[in-house]
Amino acid sequence: xKTYTNVKDLGDLNAAIQEALEVKKNRFGYxxxxxxxxxxxxxxxxxxxxxxxxxxxxxxxxxxTMVLDINQGAWKLETERGVIMDGDKxxxxxxxxxxxxxxxxxxxxxxxxxxxxxxxxYEEKILNQFIKYSGRPVFSxxxxxxxxxxxxxxxxxxxxxxxxxxxxxxxxxxxxxxxxPQAVPNSFADFMNEADVDFVITHPEGYELDPKFVRxxxxxxxxxxxxxxxxxxYAKNWAAYTDPNYGQILSKDRAxxxxxxxxxxxxxxxxxxxxxxxxxxxxxxxxxxxxxxxxVQEAANREISAQTVIKRMLESL
Amino acid sequence: xKTYTNVKDLGDLNAAIQEALEVKKNRFGYxxxxxxxxxxxxxxxxxxxxxxxxxxxxxxxxxxTMVLDINQGAWKLETERGVIMDGDKxxxxxxxxxxxxxxxxxxxxxxxxxxxxxxxxYEEKILNQFIKYSGRPVFSxxxxxxxxxxxxxxxxxxxxxxxxxxxxxxxxxxxxxxxxPQAVPNSFADFMNEADVDFVITHPEGYELDPKFVRxxxxxxxxxxxxxxxxxxYAKNWAAYTDPNYGQILSKDRAxxxxxxxxxxxxxxxxxxxxxxxxxxxxxxxxxxxxxxxxVQEAANREISAQTVIKRMLESL
Amino acid sequence: xKTYTNVKDLGDLNAAIQEALEVKKNRFGYxxxxxxxxxxxxxxxxxxxxxxxxxxxxxxxxxxTMVLDINQGAWKLETERGVIMDGDKxxxxxxxxxxxxxxxxxxxxxxxxxxxxxxxxYEEKILNQFIKYSGRPVFSxxxxxxxxxxxxxxxxxxxxxxxxxxxxxxxxxxxxxxxxPQAVPNSFADFMNEADVDFVITHPEGYELDPKFVRxxxxxxxxxxxxxxxxxxYAKNWAAYTDPNYGQILSKDRAxxxxxxxxxxxxxxxxxxxxxxxxxxxxxxxxxxxxxxxxVQEAANREISAQTVIKRMLESL
Numbered sequence: 008x009k010t011y012t013n014v015k016d017l018g019d020l021n022a023a024i025q026e027a028l029e030v031k032k033n034r035f036g037y038x039x040x041x042x043x044x045x046x047x048x049x050x051x052x053x054x055x056x057x058x059x060x061x062x063x064x065x066x067x068x069x070x071x072t073m074v075l076d077i078n079q080g081a082w083k084l085e086t087e088r089g090v091i092m093d094g095d096k097x098x099x100x101x102x103x104x105x106x107x108x109x110x111x112x113x114x115x116x117x118x119x120x121x122x123x124x125x126x127x128x129y130e131e132k133i134l135n136q137f138i139k140y141s142g143r144p145v146f147s148x149x150x151x152x153x154x155x156x157x158x159x160x161x162x163x164x165x166x167x168x169x170x171x172x173x174x175x176x177x178x179x180x181x182x183x184x185x186x187x188p189q190a191v192p193n194s195f196a197d198f199m200n201e202a203d204v205d206f207v208i209t210h211p212e213g214y215e216l217d218p219k220f221v222r223x224x225x226x227x228x229x230x231x232x233x234x235x236x237x238x239x240x241y242a243k244n245w246a247a248y249t250d251p252n253y254g255q256i257l258s259k260d261r262a263x264x265x266x267x268x269x270x271x272x273x274x275x276x277x278x279x280x281x282x283x284x285x286x287x288x289x290x291x292x293x294x295x296x297x298x299x300x301x302x303v304q305e306a307a308n309r310e311i312s313a314q315t316v317i318k319r320m321l322e323s324l
Numbered sequence: 325x326k327t328y329t330n331v332k333d334l335g336d337l338n339a340a341i342q343e344a345l346e347v348k349k350n351r352f353g354y355x356x357x358x359x360x361x362x363x364x365x366x367x368x369x370x371x372x373x374x375x376x377x378x379x380x381x382x383x384x385x386x387x388x389t390m391v392l393d394i395n396q397g398a399w400k401l402e403t404e405r406g407v408i409m410d411g412d413k414x415x416x417x418x419x420x421x422x423x424x425x426x427x428x429x430x431x432x433x434x435x436x437x438x439x440x441x442x443x444x445x446y447e448e449k450i451l452n453q454f455i456k457y458s459g460r461p462v463f464s465x466x467x468x469x470x471x472x473x474x475x476x477x478x479x480x481x482x483x484x485x486x487x488x489x490x491x492x493x494x495x496x497x498x499x500x501x502x503x504x505p506q507a508v509p510n511s512f513a514d515f516m517n518e519a520d521v522d523f524v525i526t527h528p529e530g531y532e533l534d535p536k537f538v539r540x541x542x543x544x545x546x547x548x549x550x551x552x553x554x555x556x557x558y559a560k561n562w563a564a565y566t567d568p569n570y571g572q573i574l575s576k577d578r579a580x581x582x583x584x585x586x587x588x589x590x591x592x593x594x595x596x597x598x599x600x601x602x603x604x605x606x607x608x609x610x611x612x613x614x615x616x617x618x619x620v621q622e623a624a625n626r627e628i629s630a631q632t633v634i635k636r637m638l639e640s641l
Numbered sequence: 642x643k644t645y646t647n648v649k650d651l652g653d654l655n656a657a658i659q660e661a662l663e664v665k666k667n668r669f670g671y672x673x674x675x676x677x678x679x680x681x682x683x684x685x686x687x688x689x690x691x692x693x694x695x696x697x698x699x700x701x702x703x704x705x706t707m708v709l710d711i712n713q714g715a716w717k718l719e720t721e722r723g724v725i726m727d728g729d730k731x732x733x734x735x736x737x738x739x740x741x742x743x744x745x746x747x748x749x750x751x752x753x754x755x756x757x758x759x760x761x762x763y764e765e766k767i768l769n770q771f772i773k774y775s776g777r778p779v780f781s782x783x784x785x786x787x788x789x790x791x792x793x794x795x796x797x798x799x800x801x802x803x804x805x806x807x808x809x810x811x812x813x814x815x816x817x818x819x820x821x822p823q824a825v826p827n828s829f830a831d832f833m834n835e836a837d838v839d840f841v842i843t844h845p846e847g848y849e850l851d852p853k854f855v856r857x858x859x860x861x862x863x864x865x866x867x868x869x870x871x872x873x874x875y876a877k878n879w880a881a882y883t884d885p886n887y888g889q890i891l892s893k894d895r896a897x898x899x900x901x902x903x904x905x906x907x908x909x910x911x912x913x914x915x916x917x918x919x920x921x922x923x924x925x926x927x928x929x930x931x932x933x934x935x936x937v938q939e940a941a942n943r944e945i946s947a948q949t950v951i952k953r954m955l956e957s958l
Contacts, residue, residue, distance in 0.1 A: 034360075035360045043668075043669045043701075045697060045700065047693070055392065055420070055423075055424075056423060058392070059364070059390055059392065059424065059427040059428075060426075060427050062390055063362060063388075063390070063427045063428070066362065066388040067360075071697075071700040073693055073696055073697070075689070075692070075693065085920065088926050089921070089926060090920065090921065091895075091920075091921040091922060092919035092920050092921060092922055093818040093893075093919065093922055094818070097917050097919070098916070098917035098918070099918070099920050101929075101930070102916055102917065102918060102929070102936060102937065102940075103689070103917070105937045106689075106690060106916060106937055106940040106941075107689075107693065109694075109937065109940060109941040109944070110693040110694055110697045110941075110944060111693075111697070184410040184411070259410075261408075282415070282419055282423060283414050283415035283419065283420070284415070284416070284419060285409035285410065285414070286402065286407065286408075286409050286416050287406070287407065287408040287409060288408060288409055288410055292405050292406060295418075295419070296418070302419060303419065303422045303423055303426065306419075306423040306426055307423075307426040307427075310426070310427060351677075352677045372709070372737070372740075372741075373740060375709070376681070376707055376709065376741065376744040376745075377743075377744055379707055380679060380705075380707070380744045380745070383679065383705040384677075501727040501728070576727075578725075599732070599736055599737075599740060600731050600732035600736065600737070601732070601733070601736060602726035602727065602731070603719065603722075603724065603725075603726050603733050604723070604724065604725040604726060605725060605726055605727055609722050609723060612735075612736070613735070619736060620736065620739045620740055620743065623736075623740040623743055624740075624743040624744075627743070627744060
């Protein structure tokens with residue numbers, strides 16, 4: 008595996024799940040793969056879960072790990088040719104990225120959507136420059152339009168908890184005080200569309216996601232109807248994608264908060280969220296603290312999804 | 325050992341000292357214990373000695389180590405239930421702490437007193453939440469009311485330098501320009517009260533410490549009398565504990581600075597301080613540079629106290 | 642090797658180059674040397690290449706590595722005796738540095754010129770205090786007046802690419818929007834003067850470097866004349882050294898930018914720069930993207946120069 012940015016990079020999805028479950032049972036069984044290999048994690052944005060789980064995954068595999076925090080704004084990369092660099096950008100990506108590649112074997116990159124220019128975000132400018140210029144296998148640790156380590160962890164968790172061969176999985180928008188990128192719902196849709204599940208997306212009108220990720224999924228604007236019979240409820244906020252509202256908050260309607268009443272509509276569904284979560288905005292205390300809440304188990308699987316991806320990259324070196 | 329927050333957690337104190345001295349002679353003799361084990365160090369406050377010594381201790385034991393710096397204020401944890409999280413707190417501790425526990429085997433936590441609410445500080449809200457919710461052994465890397473790795477290192481140092489079976493140890497308040505927590509003097513008293521020493525505390529009136537830590541120790545308001553015949557002088561500033569002055573500076577009287585004249589009252593005592601130290605406020609240049617100053621040796625034993633505690637936690641996994 | 646601050650510390654320079662090339666072929670062949678040894682990297686200034694390459698070098702050697710970032714200004718060390726420390730400086734270097742030495746076996750220090758006091762900068766106050774008080778081997782990761790890991794990497798790169806026994810190497814000043822220290826040109830001159838090369842320095846009048854580093858090198862104020870027949874062009878900006886202009890920008894003349902026209906004057910020279918580089922100020926896009934540009938290879942050799950230096954320090958422990 009040379010890049011990991013979306014579900015297609017995993018190839019056969021059932022095989023990937025099985026491999027992940029194997030890794031989970033035997034985390035330290037692959038340490039020979041990482042011997043004398045270095046993982047570089049580059050953060051353009053802050054992180055708790057991704058930072059710890061990915062570092063842990065690399066260490067499980069016997070790798071040396073290095074973390075580089077690029078202070079937001081402090082290290083501005085010039086991306087254009089021909090510019091006279093006499094301003095605040097101290098380095099051109101065409102030097103910076105190959106140099107980072109010199110000092111490691113595999114690179115993880117976190118670079119969120121900026122919400123300044125939709126095209127820049129959806130072209131994944133920063134991530135793709137790492138893929139193109141670093142000379143190393145590159146995986147996304149959440150980029151502008153996707154968070155595939157999260158979605159893979161989500162899928163592993165659904166596999167572990169599902170009670171039927173083809174569970175109903177509902178991705179529901181929920182309110183939040185700040186404008187958040189679409190990376191998590193995009194990748195979740197990307198994965199669910201390939202998984203053996205009955206996948207429904209529900210959100211207020213105006214919150215339609217990029218059709219590239221929605222694909223054949225059912226979109227239901229009535230949250231109650233969507234939740235009916237669900238086996239898994241995956242809550243997440245995102246800001247608007249569609250023009251001219253890209254990056255805008257259109258609603259903070261707490262009628263969309265996942266509550267006990269909402270969960271009562273489901274087939275005793277499990278509650279999922281990528282975390283961090285705003286309680287009583289996204290989900291009520293009661294629901295997230297209930298036995299059906301598997302948010303911590305889901306977070307724990309971030310280590311497993313990362314380790315599976317890095318393991319495949321090590322095997323391909 | 326499942327928690328380390330005070331002297332009682334060590335059990336037999338002489339056995340703990342002997343184990344520490346054994347560790348000091350053979351730092352790398354226990355690397356098998358930490359194989360495939362991960363130490364997570366969580367810092368809510370900045371650190372130099374604690375960060376380096378604890379990380380070193382974990383590495384001595386063959387562990388993988390991860391450091392998480394929680395920028396003060398940047399990552400505000402909600403602690404109450406029922407709150408609609410539409411403000412600046414992005415995550416609830418009930419999710420954040422179990423998730424951190426997922427990615428490691430042992431957690432060290434640094435979280436200073438905030439001096440905003442005495443009850444919150446003295447209930448050790450943050451530390452205890454890690455103990456309660458992380459699912460992992462937790463040790464204090466200096467919390468609101470105690471700094472037990474420091475006090476254990478102090479005790480090891482006294483054991484190494486004492487010339488009599490039961491030395492006289494004096495904890496003396498000294499002036500400082502800023503309001504400092506009571507964590508260090510609290511833990512020092514906690515340990516000295518259990519150790520085989522003649523323990524005296526001296527400070528200006530109004531600086532009385534929590535009786536929970538002072539216990540049966542002699543409190544002498546005349547610094548000169550306290551210092552008479554001392555074998556060890558342990559200087560430290562702290563802000564007032566007693567109401568209504570909690571967290572206040574009541575004195576900056578440099579008559580309490582530990583000087584050559586003060587040390588002349590002692591039994592050629594060793595000078596100790598946890599560092600960092602303000603020269604010519606806490607102690608004069610002459611005293612801290614004298615052969616009787618053992619502040620660097622004391623700091624060096626921070627690695628040993630941390631390694632002994634982590635070793636015991638590894639053994640109990 | 643107990644210190645590494647300048648070319649003399651390497652002893653026989655050809656032997657050092659050969660050792661570096663040996664290390665490059667067999668990076669993981671010396672892991673036994675670093676077992677149970679700890680490298681501490683102390684950064685008073687930010688870093689990308691140095692941080693990653695030096696950490697990688699330590700890990701290649703099997704060492705444990707720790708990084709300490711001293712926020713600029715946040716941790717102010719008192720350096721004078723007799724001062725009553727009641728201001729913003731929380732610790733005296735005479736405690737801080739020996740304590741850092743307690744927790745490691747080898748220390749790397751980055752501490753740039755401050756441009757506040759020429760004497761302080763050129764006495765290398767911070768670096769020398771680490772050498773004097775840490776009790777450990779100390780190497781410069783760029784200090785006020787030198788960047789010897791960079792210059793050693795430069796020399797290794799020249800050795801790898803040179804086509805004649807004694808190539809002509811030209812260090813040329815080039816314009817930049819900010820005032821930069823002389824550390825890189827100083828060390829480059831220090832090394833080139835000892836290497837088997839024909840060394841020429843060119844810069845506008847007023848940009849003369851410290852004679853201690855220039856020594857017998859030819860200084861040519863006409864850049865075109867200097868570049869004639871060059872085999873390697875090493876571009877770098879620096880602020881003025883000579884009084885009364887120390888630390889000042891005297892010129893931003895883009896006639897000194899290394900362009901295709903300038904490179905046409907050379908003997909098909911390789912282009913070098915320590916990075917980060919301002920394009921179209923220091924060098925044009927065309928030149929830095931040309932096959933003759935070896936800036937990334939040069940950066941890659943930072944791992945090798947660091948590993949060779951740390952290896953020698955480990956051997957001397």
